[in-house]
Amino acid sequence: xxxxxxxxxxxxxxxxxxxxxxxxxxxxxxxxxxxxxxxxxxxxxxxxxxxxxxxxxxxxxxxxxxxxxxxxxxxxxxxxxxxxxxxxxxxxxxxxxxxxxxxxxxxxxxxxxxxxxxxxxxxxxxxxxxxxxxxxxxxxxxxxxxxxxxxxxxxxxxxxxxxxxxxxxxxxxxxxxxxxxxxxxxxxxxxxxxxxxxxxxxxxxxxxxxxxxxxxxxxxxxxxxxxxxxxxxxxxxxxxxxxxxxxxxxxxxxxxxxxxxxxxxxxxxxxxxxxxxxxxxxxxxxxxxxxxxxxxxxxxxxxxxxxxxxxxxxxxxxxxxxxxxxxxxxxxxxxxxxxxxxxxxxxxxxxxxxxxxxxxxxxxxxxxxxxxxxxxxxxxxxxxxxxxxxxxxxxxxxxxxxxxxxxxxxxxxxxxxxxxxxxxxxxxxxxxxxxxxxxxxxxxxxxxxxxxxxxxxxxxxxxxxxxxxxxxxxxxxxxxxxxxxxxxxxxxxxxxxxxxxxxxxxxxxxxxxxxxxxxxxxxxxxxxxxxxxxxxxxxxxxxxxxxxxxxxxx
Amino acid sequence: xxxxxxxxxxxxxxxxxxxxxxxxxxxxxxxxxxxxxxxxxxxxxxxxxxxxxxxxxxxxxxxxxxxxxxxxxxxxxxxxxxxxxxxxxxxxxxxxxxxxxxxxxxxxxxxxxxxxxxxxxxxxxxxxxxxxxxxxxxxxxxxxxxxxxxxxxxxxxxxxxxxxxxxxxxxxxxxxxxxxxxxxxxxxxxxxxxxxxxxxxxxxxxxxxxxxxxxxxxxxxxxxxxxxxxxxxxxxxxxxxxxxxxxxxxxxxxxxxxxxxxxxxxxxxxxxxxxxxxxxxxxxxxxxxxxxxxxxxxxxxxxxxxxxxxxxxxxxxxxxxxxxxxxxxxxxxxxxxxxxxxxxxx
Numbered sequence: 001x002x003x004x005x006x007x008x009x010x011x012x013x014x015x016x017x018x019x020x021x022x023x024x025x026x027x028x029x030x031x032x033x034x035x036x037x038x039x040x041x042x043x044x045x046x047x048x049x050x051x052x053x054x055x056x057x058x059x060x061x062x063x064x065x066x067x068x069x070x071x072x073x074x075x076x077x078x079x080x081x082x083x084x085x086x087x088x089x090x091x092x093x094x095x096x097x098x099x100x101x102x103x104x105x106x107x108x109x110x111x112x113x114x115x116x117x118x119x120x121x122x123x124x125x126x127x128x129x130x131x132x133x134x135x136x137x138x139x140x141x142x143x144x145x146x147x148x149x150x151x152x153x154x155x156x157x158x159x160x161x162x163x164x165x166x167x168x169x170x171x172x173x174x175x176x177x178x179x180x181x182x183x184x185x186x187x188x189x190x191x192x193x194x195x196x197x198x199x200x201x202x203x204x205x206x207x208x209x210x211x212x213x214x215x216x217x218x219x220x221x222x223x224x225x226x227x228x229x230x231x232x233x234x235x236x237x238x239x240x241x242x243x244x245x246x247x248x249x250x251x252x253x254x255x256x257x258x259x260x261x262x263x264x265x266x267x268x269x270x271x272x273x274x275x276x277x278x279x280x281x282x283x284x285x286x287x288x289x290x291x292x293x294x295x296x297x298x299x300x301x302x303x304x305x306x307x308x309x310x311x312x313x314x315x316x317x318x319x320x321x322x323x324x325x326x327x328x329x330x331x332x333x334x335x336x337x338x339x340x341x342x343x344x345x346x347x348x349x350x351x352x353x354x355x356x357x358x359x360x361x362x363x364x365x366x367x368x369x370x371x372x373x374x375x376x377x378x379x380x381x382x383x384x385x386x387x388x389x390x391x392x393x394x395x396x397x398x399x400x401x402x403x404x405x406x407x408x409x410x411x412x413x414x415x416x417x418x419x420x421x422x423x424x425x426x427x428x429x430x431x432x433x434x435x436x437x438x439x440x441x442x443x444x445x446x447x448x449x450x451x452x453x454x455x456x457x458x459x460x461x462x463x464x465x466x467x468x469x470x471x472x473x474x475x476x477x478x479x480x481x482x483x484x485x486x487x488x489x490x491x492x493x494x495x496x497x498x499x500x501x502x503x504x505x506x507x508x509x510x511x512x513x514x515x516x517x518x519x520x521x522x523x524x525x526x527x528x529x530x531x532x533x534x535x536x537x538x539x540x541x542x543x544x545x546x547x548x549x550x551x552x553x554x
Numbered sequence: 555x556x557x558x559x560x561x562x563x564x565x566x567x568x569x570x571x572x573x574x575x576x577x578x579x580x581x582x583x584x585x586x587x588x589x590x591x592x593x594x595x596x597x598x599x600x601x602x603x604x605x606x607x608x609x610x611x612x613x614x615x616x617x618x619x620x621x622x623x624x625x626x627x628x629x630x631x632x633x634x635x636x637x638x639x640x641x642x643x644x645x646x647x648x649x650x651x652x653x654x655x656x657x658x659x660x661x662x663x664x665x666x667x668x669x670x671x672x673x674x675x676x677x678x679x680x681x682x683x684x685x686x687x688x689x690x691x692x693x694x695x696x697x698x699x700x701x702x703x704x705x706x707x708x709x710x711x712x713x714x715x716x717x718x719x720x721x722x723x724x725x726x727x728x729x730x731x732x733x734x735x736x737x738x739x740x741x742x743x744x745x746x747x748x749x750x751x752x753x754x755x756x757x758x759x760x761x762x763x764x765x766x767x768x769x770x771x772x773x774x775x776x777x778x779x780x781x782x783x784x785x786x787x788x789x790x791x792x793x794x795x796x797x798x799x800x801x802x803x804x805x806x807x808x809x810x811x812x813x814x815x816x817x818x819x820x821x822x823x824x825x826x827x828x829x830x831x832x833x834x835x836x837x838x839x840x841x842x843x844x845x846x847x848x849x850x851x852x853x854x855x856x857x858x859x860x861x862x863x864x865x866x867x868x869x870x871x872x873x874x875x876x877x878x879x880x881x882x883x884x885x886x887x888x889x890x891x892x893x894x895x896x897x898x899x900x
Contacts, residue, residue, distance in 0.1 A: 346783055366785035373785065383779045388843065393769075398784040401770055414766040 004427070006302055011271050022061065028041055028053050028093060028201050028233045029074075029110075035087035036069050043069050044086075044257045051202065056224060058248035060241075060277055066257040067237050071204055075105045075112060092201075109201035111194035119186055121179035126154070126161040128178055129193040135160070156427075164192035167230065168223035182215035182310065182333065188223065194225055203227065204235045209243060213332025214504060221247050241270045241277075253277055274400075277478060283545055296322040296356070298498040299343075304351035306335070308344030313338035314522030316351075320466070320500060324382045325492050327509035327530075328502040330519035331541050336502050337378055339519070340468040344375045355466065369402040374464030376455045378471035378502070380448070384455040387444040391436055392425035394443050394454050399461035428457040433483055449480025456487065467491065470502040506537060566839050569891075571854050580862040587869040592741030594862055600732060601857035603748035604813035607755055607806035608830035609853040611799045611838070612685035615680075616844040617763070618795030619775030620673055622834065625684035625694050626827035628669055629803020632662040637808055637817055638717070641726055642706050650727040653807060658804035666800030670793035681841070685827070692824045699819050721817040728815035751809060752853075755802070760846050762798075769797055775842060828889050834854060860885055 029051040036044040044066045051057050061067045066157040072079055075097035080086055090097055092108050099105050105112075121127050135157050136142075136150035161174040170188040176187065187208060194203050205224065209217040225247055228234050236248060244251055245265065248382045253276045260276050299320040306313035313335040320326050328337040342349035345365035353360045361367040368375075377383040386394055399405040406421045407414045425439040432453040436446060443454055452472060459467055469488065473481040489512050492495040503509050509516050510530040513531045518540035519525045539545040563571060584591060606627060615623040636658030640650040669687065676683045700716035709721050722728075734747025762768045774781040774791040781788050807826075811817050834844055837852020860881070867880040 110558070344783070345785075365782065369785050376785060379779070381776070383783045386776050386780055388776055389773075397773060400766060402785055404766070407766055413761075415761065416764045416766075416769060549620055 012142050026053075026094075027051060027091070030091040031070075031074065031088065032091065033088035034070065034073060034090075036066075036073065038083055042257060044073075047088075047254065047257075047259045049252055049262070050234065051233045053201070053233055054228050054231050055249050056228045056236055058236045058238060058244040058251045059254065060238065060244055060251055060273060061254035065254040065277075067254060068206075069257075070254070071112075071206060071235075071237060074099065074204070076101045076103075092147055106197075109197075109199040111200050111203040112196060113187070113190050113194060113203065113205050119178045119189060122177065124175045124177055125165070125172070125192070126158050126174045126366050128189060129164060129174075129196050130157045130163045134196070161192065161195055164183070164196040167195055167226055168192050169219055170223075170224065174379070178277065184212050184332070187212060187216075187220065191223060191227075193219075195230075195232065200232055202233045202235060204237065206237045208236075209238070209240060214506075215331055217243070241273050244273065245270055269295045298322040298356060299500070300352075300354045301339070301343070302352040304339065304342060304349060304353065306338040306347050306349045308335075308338040308341050308347040311335050311338040312342070312522050313342055313349075316519070316522070316524055318517055318524055320498060322498055323357075323492070324495050324514040325501060325512055327513035327516035328500065328519060329504075329506050329509050329516055329537075329541070330525075332338040332504060333522050335522035336519040337470055338498060338522070340375060340470050341377075344373065344468065346375075346377075366402065369398070369462060372465035373468065374398075374459040374462045374466075375468045376452075376459050376472060377471060378474065379456055380451050380474075383460075385443045385451055388442055390440045391429070391434065391443055391446070391454055392421050392439040395425050395428055395457045395461055396421045398458055399463075403462060405461065424461065425457075428460070432457055432487060447475035447476075447480075452476055452480065452484055453487075456484065464497065466500065468500045468502070471504060472501065473503070473505065473508060481508075488512060528548065560688060561593055569836070570748060570838055570851070570855075573836055573859070573888075573891075577617045577855065577859055577862065580859070580866055583866040583869075584862055587866060589865045589869070592743070594865070598744075598854070598858040599736055599742070600745050600748065600813055602854045603691050603732075603745055603752045604810045605806075605830065605833065606752040606849070606853040607802055607858055608826065609833045609849050609856075610752075610755055610759060611802035611806055612830055612834040612839070613759060613768040613844050613846070613849055614771070614798035614802070615667035615793040616770045616834070616841065617768075617775045618792045618841060619778065619842070620680045620684075620792060621841040622681065622827075623796070623803075623832035624681055624827045624831060625669060625688040625691075625746045626799070626803045626830060627688040627823040628665050629662050629800035630807040630823040630826055631691060631695050632665055632800070632818060633658045633804035633807035633811075634819065634823070636754040636804065637659060637811055638702075638704060638709060638721075641709060641721070642704050642705070644725055648727070648730055651730055651812060654727075654808045655805050658808065659801055662801040663797055666797035667793060669800060670796030673796055674792055688827055689824060692821065696820050717819055719818070719820050719822075721819070723811060723815050723817060730812055731809060732813055745813075748809070748813060755799060755805070755845050756850060759849075763846070767791075767794070829856065829885060832889035833893040836888065859888060 010073050027050045029049070031047065031049045034044055034047045034049075035042070047066070047070060049057070049059075049406055059067055059070065069080075078101070081100055090099060097104075097106065097108055120131065123131065129224070135153045136147070137153050138147075139149070139151045142148070142150040165172065165174060165188075168188050168191050170185065170192065171428075174183060178189065181189075191208075194200060208220055212220060221243060224234055224236070233335040236244070237242060248265050250262060250264050251268065251273065252262045253273065255277060275412060284477065297319050299318075301316055301318045301320075304313055304316040310333055316335075316339055318339075328336045328339060338347065341347045342362070343353055343360070345363050345368050349362045351362070355373065358371065360371050381387060383384060386397065389397075400407060400416070404414075406417050406424070408417050422439055428434070429436065429439060434446075434450050434453045436450060443451055446454065456469070456472070459469075472484050472488070476484070476519045488499055488501065494501055501509065501513065513530055515527050516530060516537075518525045518537065520541065526545055528540065536545065558679050566574075581591070584594060589806055601606075611626055611629065612622045615621060633654070636654040636656075637793065639657050640654040645651070645653055672687065673680050673684065702717065704710065704717060708725075709717050711718055712891050731747040731751055732745040735750075736746050737744055744795045763772070770781070770786050771791045773784065774786060775795075778788055781791075807823070833852040833856035834848055835841075835852070837848035837850070839845070839848040839852070864877055867884070870879055871880070
């Protein structure tokens with residue numbers, strides 16, 4: 001009993017002290033000496049972070065650098081508290097606070113824009129923004145039975161929603177339903193909901209641009225700046241350097257759970273940040289390969305139409321030469337992703353496609369594989385992987401089904417050749433530097449970059465003549481990105497593989513492709529060389545190239 | 555010690571440990587009440603063997619993404635028709651069993667194909683649909699049993715029309731497999747032939763899972779999108795899974811009947827899918843993933859629990875006629891528990 005009292009007294013005393021000690025600075029949020037150990041594994045050590053009102057503070061780091069753990073601590077996520085809590089302390093507005101649940105965090109004015117959208121599809125934007133915080137006015141029923149029965153004041157709620165939408169720069173009616181909205185817009189609704197909360201002081205953006213197209217990302221960054229101007233502090237978790245350089249005031253770089261450096265944007269540049277983040281010198285990712293493109297046409301596409309929702313292809317004509325890396329670029333939603341998906345038979349397609357002169361049966365995935373095509377999907381977790389199967393099975397699977405590799409055959413019967421599967425997986429793990437605990441690990445537990453490497457290994461097991469790769473570096477860290485791009489170049493140079501790479505990141509297309517086709521409104525707007533100037537690329541993406549330049553493209 | 559415990563929990567799963575713990579408590583209870591354990595274990599072995607094939611029938615549908623086959627009565631009805639035909643043709647012993655299986659397999663293939671076609675039309679609600687398909691067909695066959703032109707007096711009601719509710723197999727093929735190569739160890743009778751039949755089926759399934767087709771079927775169950783992107787015919791593999799499950803149901807009832815020594819018609823097949831589904835879930839499967847070990851472990855645990863709990867319950871509550879009530883409570887209780895574990899397999 002005595003001991004208990006003493007503890008309580010100490011606790012109160014400690015609290016008070018904290019309150020007095022930090023009063024001199026006007027930081028909204030201070031996180032001091034934060035550390036975290038998971039089952040004997042140190043994932044964070046001595047991380048400090050200070051945030052002022054209206055500041056945009058970027059937290060930069062590769063996957064696994066400790067960014068998520070850091071944010072989970074700030075949000076009082078149960079994953080932290082069920083594994084023994086954390087070290088260090090959190091100070092908000094000069095007061096020590098204890099955040100033991102996301103509910104505490106919300107009450108303290110910390111908001112979060114999630115990567116997965118937490119929206120109700122059947123509700124309108126206003127309803128989603130105001131859910132559980134409705135503006136109400138009394139009526140007869142509520143006077144009799146209590147405030148739970150008050151009427152909704154839709155006008156007031158719509159006005160609030162409009163204001164929040166305007167702040168984030170979203171020109172869409174507030175009574176639109178969420179269902180059927182493009183993902184890009186949903187992100188903005190999420191943000192609008194957070195800034196509509198009256199006491200909001202800090203908003204955390206957890207890799208908000210990962211699912212957005214370039215133009216959407218631009219709008220989002222502008223919205224973030226507008227929010228910051230209104231006095232809300234922003235923590236911006238990302239691994240995209242250009243975004244950091246565009247909007248952040250201060251940048252904290254984490255690497256392997258440790259604070260590498262905190263520095264103002266004005267004192268740094270992209271190259272230095274990349275270096276700090278990766279911890280090794282980053283050269284220009286990959287030099288465009290030098291070998292001469294062969295003459296023959298590997299893939300000829302005429303009048304391709306693909307019904308892929310959100311990425312519809314209207315009429316694509318394209319020739320791919322043997323032995324080249326051709327890039328397919330363009331803004332999101334213009335149909336660049338539909339091309340590979342349509343040719344591979346994953347979405348309904350029409351038109352003429354021939355592979356090395358032979359016509360290809362469309363809408364038949366098996367035929368596409370037999371013609372020597374292979375595909376690394378942009379939807380890694382949905383289409384690209386069996387998440388609950390091992391790395392080795394993922395790598396071997398398609399080649400086993402389509403090419404009868406990795407099998408012992410006895411007449412009509414077959415048996416998996418586990419030895420061959422294992423040896424092949426070990427080779428690929430080494431070759432592609434897949435970071436894992438072994439070939440038996442489930443792909444669900446791998447980081448994005450390593451999952452991507454498994455997808456590529458799976459496509460390669462088919463020995464394809466033409467490899468389609470869609471968004472190969474989306475959502476993966478700089479280190480893995482480099483390995484993936486280098487591997488594509490190596491395949492092209494050493495094996496002469498023809499590669500069709502679709503990507504939203506123009507820079508990466510320009511770094512490894514021989515030619516780049518830009519898709520706009522479901523058709524190829526033009527084909528450029530990677531060395532052409534930015535203006536041409538920009539005009540083509542916007543679909544204004546022919547109008548303004550008035551000349552035929554190469 | 556802590557690590558050892560964690561390893562055991564990780565490998566078996568918490569639910570399995572609860573069930574095993576409960577079983578151990580019951581065994582101690584049985585010993586306390588001086589119920590001889592030898593016959594109990596014998597009974598558990600027989601029941602594992604006779605129900606095992608039903609449990610195994612859950613595997614292909616779970617692997618192909620349909621979930622536990624609650625429509626198992628379809629296959630069972632096919633097996634019953636085969637068994638009845640063997641009696642009609644006055645066959646006995648092993649030939650009768652082989653004949654019953656040989657007749658019911660092609661029948662179950664056709665029925666399973668139609669049923670699989672239906673399940674492909676209702677993707678996403680297979681469990682509910684299959685349950686009611688089972689119920690409906692059983693009811694339909696209630697009429698069938700009355701109007702089918704069987705003539706053997708062993709099977710027909712002495713007066714009136716139609717087949718009896720239970721048909722004794724004493725003179726036909728009762729216990730043929732149970733007694734094949736059976737031996738006695740310390741008071742435990744091991745039904746060698748029955749267990750060998752069960753294990754043979756498991757072995758065949760084990761080989762199938764490790765074949766190209768089996769692997770493809772698992773991928774279809776795991777991720778439809780992935781399977782499509784790998785050039786697989788998703789509906790085809792689901793159809794195959796349903797046919798396999800229905801065929802196993804047919805073979806299962808033949809083996810079950812020979813142990814049980816009776817053929818039960820009319821309402822009896824109605825709920826036979828549930829204990830089998832519960833058993834595989836108790837064995838550690840989820841509605842999305844299952845393996846042979848789940849089948850064997852689940853069949854044994856589920857049946858052992860039933861076998862041991864009844865005499866113990868009868869000793870504790872000595873009011874007459876409680877046995878049947880206790881049986882229903884225990885078996886449905888286990889099914890309920892298993893269903894609460896659905897999806898918690900990780």
